[in-house]
Amino acid sequence: MAHFYSVTNEKSSSVSNSVYCSFCGPSETNLILAKGNVLEIYSIIQGEGSDSHSLTLVESHTIFGYIVKVLKYRPESSATDYLFLFTAHKHFCVIKYDESTKSISTPSKGNLNSFVG
DSSP, rough: OOOOOOOOOOOOOOSEEEEEEESSSTOOOOEEEEETTTTEEEEEESSSSOEEEEEEEEEEEEEOEEEEEEEOOOOOTTTTTTEEEETTTTTEEEEEETTOOOOOOOOEEEETTTTTO
């Protein structure tokens, strides 16, 4: 019996989710794109004219799992937005951007299949 195994070496190019928020800083506007298992963070820079904008890639991260949903929220104690990522296998994580270290941290993570109580 023949078995076939298919693997791709290309990053996903289709966008499954997008969020407009202030993720990297309180005065910065960001566009967050979920492309399969890749999370891309762009900074939106206003140009000279009122209609001219440009995108600059800030960071790109590979997530273990296909990203199904990206939501933003802002805790009362924070000046920036946090992101809630949900994957196809019911894993989730909350991520935030640390301006001082210019890196992403994960304050919370879990699995919706796990039972509590």
